[in-house]
Amino acid sequence: xxILILFLAVSIFAQGLAPEWVDESWRLxxxxxxxxxxxxxxxxxxxxxxxxxxYQAVEKNAQSxxxxxxxxxxxxxxxxxxxxKQTQKGETINRNYDQNIKTASNAVLAKVETRxxxxxxxxxxxxxxxxxxxxLAEFYSARINGLFSFAESEFSLASQLAETGKKxxxxxxxxxxxxxxxxxxxWENFLQTVSSGATAxxxxxxxxxxxNTARIALExxxxxxxxxxxxxxxxxxxxxxxxxxxxxxSITETxxxxxxxxxVKAKLSRCNKADxxxxxxxxxxxxxxxxxxxKKNISIKIPEAKGGWxxxxxxxxxxxxxxxxxxxxxxxxxxxxxK
Numbered sequence: 602x603x604i605l606i607l608f609l610a611v612s613i614f615a616q617g618l619a620p621e622w623v624d625e626s627w628r629l630x631x632x633x634x635x636x637x638x639x640x641x642x643x644x645x646x647x648x649x650x651x652x653x654x655x656y657q658a659v660e661k662n663a664q665s666x667x668x669x670x671x672x673x674x675x676x677x678x679x680x681x682x683x684x685x686k687q688t689q690k691g692e693t694i695n696r697n698y699d700q701n702i703k704t705a706s707n708a709v710l711a712k713v714e715t716r717x718x719x720x721x722x723x724x725x726x727x728x729x730x731x732x733x734x735x736x737l738a739e740f741y742s743a744r745i746n747g748l749f750s751f752a753e754s755e756f757s758l759a760s761q762l763a764e765t766g767k768k769x770x771x772x773x774x775x776x777x778x779x780x781x782x783x784x785x786x787x788w789e790n791f792l793q794t795v796s797s798g799a800t801a802x803x804x805x806x807x808x809x810x811x812x813n814t815a816r817i818a819l820e821x822x823x824x825x826x827x828x829x830x831x832x833x834x835x836x837x838x839x840x841x842x843x844x845x846x847x848x849x850x851s852i853t854e855t856x857x858x859x860x861x862x863x864x865v866k867a868k869l870s871r872c873n874k875a876d877x878x879x880x881x882x883x884x885x886x887x888x889x890x891x892x893x894x895x896k897k898n899i900s901i902k903i904p905e906a907k908g909g910w911x912x913x914x915x916x917x918x919x920x921x922x923x924x925x926x927x928x929x930x931x932x933x934x935x936x937x938x939x940k
């Protein structure tokens with residue numbers, strides 16, 4: 602987690618009366634612990650007037666003192682447990698995430714005001730840092746809400762990828778969303794430290810559950826890539842017919858995304874005219890299926906399909922033969938994938 606520090610610095614170079622904040626009792630009365638975090642630091646200047654680096658150093662030290670009071674509290678509640686159910690195998694997987702917040706330098710601060718003062722007489726330089734708890738709470742809440750907005754937006758994109766057949770890309774994006782939501786607990790620990798407001802765990806769990814459900818459904822679906830030639834009817838209707846016959850299929854955009862890459866070459870073999878102007882046509886297809894798991898390519902025999910139409914309509918008879926061929930194709934392909 603990167604260190605984000607937004608602060609206002611006020612260095613007092615002019616040598617006048619010491620500022621009131623140098624006095625501890627004044628700091629306690631004007632910046633009560635119930636509303637503020639403060640940090641106070643001192644250093645001895647060995648020779649002459651301190652330069653800008655010396656002022657910056659004592660201000661940074663004051664910020665560190667301020668952050669220590671936040672981090673110590675966060676350390677006590679840094680372990681976060683998130684459970685996800687893998688319904689496919691009926692088992693529950695518990696994943697533990699330790700935020701591992703170890704030092705004050707990891708504290709994330711916002712709207713921190715820092716001040717510094719050099720007492721020429723004593724040779725000491727003083728640093729003071731202060732931040733209102735309310736401002737920190739708003740900052741942490743904004744970070745959490747930003748993560749939720751990102752997660753929901755990315756989940757929408759993952760759903761679109763799944764619908765367009767980009768199964769692997771959709772699964773990868775869902776995994777990335779889950780990883781990003783782990784950061785919610787990081788910010789949540791800080792938010793609870795500075796504010797007693799409602800937690801965001803329930804919302805995070807709700808989004809994770811939604812992602813988990815979608816991921817399992819996608820993982821359980823069979824990704825197929827269809828390359829059909831020889832008949833527009835077969836190319837257009839085969840996916841729908843397979844789903845009607847009970848195939849839990851998702852049509853992928855590319856063969857690389859698919860569990861099965863299916864190549865179909867359909868053709869009209871012949872048409873005959875019978876009595877009473879009855880027309881009969883026969884269609885057949887050569888089919889090969891590449892299984893991405895076994896890396897094997899197999900051929901499937903498809904029964905020849907017959908279609909007929911009256912009134913000597915060759916076009917309708919041809920369509921009927923391809924319609925029946927599509928039924929045969931769907932049945933045989935599902936049977937092969939079920940093996």
